[in-house]
Amino acid sequence: MTRRPTRLTRVLSSALAAAALLTTAACSDDSDQDGAHASGVTASPAARKQPASSPSPTLSxxxxxxxxxxxxxxxxxxxxxxxxxxxxxxxxxxxxxxxxxxxxxxxxxxxxxxxxxxxxxxxxxxxxxxxxxxxxxxxxxxxxxxxxxxxxxxxxxxxxxxxxxxxxxxxxxxxxxxxxxxxxxxxxxxxxxxxxxxxxxxxxxxxxxxxxxxxxxxxxxxxxxxxxxxxxxxxxxxxxxxxxxxxxxxxxxxxxxxxxxxxxxxxxxxxxxx
Known part of the structure; x- marks a missing residue:
């Protein structure tokens, strides 16, 4: 006969799962930031959308x-x-x-x-x-x-x-x-x-x-x-x-x-x- 988990056991499991999620998110943020700094690329969407300078018009x-x-x-x-x-x-x-x-x-x-x-x-x-x-x-x-x-x-x-x-x-x-x-x-x-x-x-x-x-x-x-x-x-x-x-x-x-x-x-x- 399988025993049902006690209330204390359920609370501890939930706490451990939440801590694991927070640790994963923190590592992901650190990795993203390190990558951004290493590549020198800004994370700003506006910066990524800056158009390239257009060439001067040629007189025909x-x-x-x-x-x-x-x-x-x-x-x-x-x-x-x-x-x-x-x-x-x-x-x-x-x-x-x-x-x-x-x-x-x-x-x-x-x-x-x-x-x-x-x-x-x-x-x-x-x-x-x-x-x-x-x-x-x-x-x-x-x-x-x-x-x-x-x-x-x-x-x-x-x-x-x-x-x-x-x-x-x-x-x-x-x-x-x-x-x-x-x-x-x-x-x-x-x-x-x-x-x-x-x-x-x-x-x-x-x-x-x-x-x-x-x-x-x-x-x-x-x-x-x-x-x-x-x-x-x-x-x-x-x-x-x-x-x-x-x-x-x-x-x-x-x-x-x-x-x-x-x-x-x-x-x-x-x-x-x-």
């Missing part, structure tokens, strides 16, 4: 063209010309060999100033793009405005902008010679609207003779970086600089480029940004 050829400004984006009476015509624009007064004698203590400055003249003449102020690019030109009297959008290698673009920032000091005034004719070149810094990730404004004036007549060429320059892409605006001519038009092109053009990179279609005639 169609996107570069869509980011170009129109006549409605700039002030005054600019008239758009054919893109093929604008691509062939070159200012002959920018041709010349920099006089190294103007740089007695810094020979490297002479090469920087030569690079400035050459790149302005070639319409490649930031160097050759590494990706998509597009340009558009406008005319008004004796003035021209050339607007360019392009993708660059980021490190090259940063270096080009850093170089531009040095020019008002390194190339504040120097002489260039072409066919025996001396030309005086001056470079000053100008302010641009606070747009984009980085920017630099310059005014370059070249004084010399053309067909025996004393002439002054003035080029206002605006460069704005947006990520690894940039817009470059050069405007001016024999009638003087065009800083207001450069500022307007920079403001509206930067927004157009941002819209394109965000997958949006820029407005055909965006309203003026104050």
């Amino acid at each position: 050829e169609s996107g570069a063209r869509a980011a170009l400004i129109t006549e409605a984006d700039i002030e005054d009476d600019w008239t758009q010309v054919k893109d093929s015509e604008a691509a062939d624009w070159h200012e002959s007064l920018l041709i010349g060999d920099v006089d190294v004698a103007d740089f007695l203590t810094a020979k490297s400055d002479a090469s920087d100033c030569q690079k400035l003249l050459d790149n302005l003449y070639d319409n490649d102020l930031l160097g050759k793009p590494s990706g998509a690019s597009a340009l558009r030109g406008f005319e008004e009297g004796n003035s021209r405005l050339l607007y360019q959008v392009a993708a660059y290698d980021r490190s090259d673009l940063d270096s080009a902008l850093a170089w531009l920032k040095t020019l008002p000091d390194e190339c504040d005034q120097f002489t260039a010679t072409e066919d025996g004719q001396k030309r005086t070149v001056q470079v000053i810094e100008t302010d641009l609207p606070d747009v984009g990730d980085d920017r630099q404004g310059l005014r370059v004036t070249v004084q010399g003779k053309v067909d025996g007549d004393q002439t002054t060429l003035t080029e206002d320059v605006g460069v704005v970086r947006v990520g690894s892409d940039a817009i470059t605006v050069t405007a001016g001519g024999l009638d003087g600089g065009q800083q207001d038009s450069v500022d307007q092109a920079v403001k509206l053009g930067t927004q157009r480029l941002k819209d394109v990179l965000a997958g949006k279609t820029p407005a055909a005639s965006p309203s003026e940004i104050e």
Whole structure:
């Protein structure tokens, strides 16, 4: 005949079972914590759900063209010309060999100033793009405005902008010679609207003779970086600089480029940004 367990026996068994469960849970917690510390992985669900950083958008050829400004984006009476015509624009007064004698203590400055003249003449102020690019030109009297959008290698673009920032000091005034004719070149810094990730404004004036007549060429320059892409605006001519038009092109053009990179279609005639 089997004896029924006494009340004391049942109480002791229950207590022992509860103690065993508590010991198992404690060991499990210690093991989980040790594993978490060993792996360096946080136990936070929110942390586990953090998305990976998305790559920067890539500017396509169609996107570069869509980011170009129109006549409605700039002030005054600019008239758009054919893109093929604008691509062939070159200012002959920018041709010349920099006089190294103007740089007695810094020979490297002479090469920087030569690079400035050459790149302005070639319409490649930031160097050759590494990706998509597009340009558009406008005319008004004796003035021209050339607007360019392009993708660059980021490190090259940063270096080009850093170089531009040095020019008002390194190339504040120097002489260039072409066919025996001396030309005086001056470079000053100008302010641009606070747009984009980085920017630099310059005014370059070249004084010399053309067909025996004393002439002054003035080029206002605006460069704005947006990520690894940039817009470059050069405007001016024999009638003087065009800083207001450069500022307007920079403001509206930067927004157009941002819209394109965000997958949006820029407005055909965006309203003026104050």
